[in-house]
Amino acid sequence: MLLASGASIPTIAGAVEEEYAQSEANSGHCDGYVTDHTDLASEIDIDESEYRRELLNDRWRMLFDKYDPEGFGEIPLEDFLVALQSTEWKTEIPANKRDILLARVKESRLQAITFQDFVNVMSGKRTRSFKCAVHHRDREVCSENDFHLLLHEPPLFRRMVRMIGDEFLTEERDRKYYADHYTCCPPPLFIILITLVELGFFTYYTVAMGEVNPSGPVPIDSVFIYRPDKRLELWRFAFYMFLHAGWLHLLFNLGVQVVVGLPLEMVHGSLRIAAVYMAGVLAGSLGTSVFDTDVYLVGASGGVYALLAAHLANVLLNYNNMEFGIVRLIGIFIIASADVGFAIYDRYAAEQMGPPVSYVAHLTGALAGLTIGLLVLKNFEQRLHEQLLWWVALGVYAACTIFAVMYNLMHPDYP
Structure with missing residues (x-):
C-alpha cells in the first residue's frame, strides 16, 4: 500500500x-x-x-x-x-x-x-x-x-614528605600545605654536597697518611685545619669543617647532618640551612680561639650542633603542638650529651697521640643554632618576628661574634 x-x-x-x-x-x-x-x-x-x-x-x-x-x-x-x-x-x-x-x-x-x-x-x-x-x-x-x-593511597614520596612535615613543622596548617605542595624542586643540595665533600677529604687524607682509626690520625699539616699559631690565615676559621679526627668522628657528624639536616633543608630551603650550618662552623672556630686557645680544631661539629640546636629550639618553643615532644627532647639530649662527653674525655682523660683537639666547637655551635636558627628558619620567624625573643637571639649572636673577633684582633700574638 x-x-x-x-x-x-x-x-x-x-x-x-x-x-x-x-x-x-x-x-x-x-x-x-x-x-x-x-x-x-x-x-x-x-x-x-x-x-x-x-x-x-x-x-x-x-x-x-x-x-x-x-x-x-x-x-x-x-x-x-x-x-x-x-x-x-x-x-x-x-x-x-x-x-x-x-x-x-x-x-x-x-x-x-x-x-x-x-x-x-x-x-x-x-x-x-x-x-x-x-x-x-x-x-x-x-x-x-x-x-x-x-x-x-598516596605514593611513597608523598608519604615521606608528609612524615617530614609532621616531624619538623609545628603548625597543622603548615604541615598540610607542605605535604600538598612540596615538589623537591629545587632539590636539597647543600647537605648532600657538604657531606660528599667531607667524605672525600677524609678518604684523601686516609690514603695519604696510610692509616685510619676511630679517633685519628689528625692531619695537622693540612692547609685547612684550624691552628692557633696560624690564625691570620682566615680561611682556616671555616675550612676546618672538611677534616675529621678519625672515622668515628666522621660517622657521627655525617649521620646527624643527613638525618636532621636533610629534612630541615627540605622544609626550610638550602639558603636558610646553609646560613645556620655556616654560622655554627664559624662560632665553633671563634669560640675555640677564645676559650681553648692552645688546641687544634677539625670537624663539622659546629655546624652539626647548630642544626641539632635549631631543631631542639623548634621542639621547645612548640612543645604542645608536636607529637611525642618529650621523646624527641630526650633523644636529642642523649645523642648530644654522649658526643660532647666523648669529646671532653678525649680532650682531657684519654692518652694523647697527637695535638689536643677542641670540644668547645660543640657548645658554641649549639649556641649559634639556638640563636641564628630563631632568626632565619621559617616557622620561627613567623611565630617570633614581633616578639622580644627574636631580638634577644639576634643580640646574643651578634654580641658573641663581635666579642670573639675583637678578642682575636686585640691578642694577635697568643698563644
Missing part, C-alpha cells in the same frame, strides 16, 4: 516527540497522553552535572574561602570567631547554625575548624553533595558531566 506524499507513519517515538513539542508549547501543561518513559543515561548526566555545578558554585565554599585565602582548607579558631560575628555570615547563615558552629569551636581541642566541619554543620545530613564537598581535595573531573571521587 502506497502512502500519499507528506503522510507519515504513526510510531511510538513520533507520538512521544509530538507530545514533547506540545508540552513545550503549553509550558508543561498537557491534556493528552503522557508517557512515563525517561532516558536513564540523560538523567544521570544531568544529575552528575548538577552536583558538579552545586559543588563548584557552593556558597558555603565562597563564605569559607574569604577567611581561608591561602586555601589550607581550614580556618584558625580566632579567625573563625571573627567570621561568625561578621555581617555577611550573620546574613547568610541561620542563627541556629551559627550557634552550632560556636559550640563546635568551644568544644574543639584543635586549633582550627576545617571545611569538612563547616559543611557538616551547614548540611545537616550526609547527601551526595555533602560527600563531594567533604572530599573536594580528592576529586577528579574528567569532563563536564563526569564527576567522581578518587580516594587512593
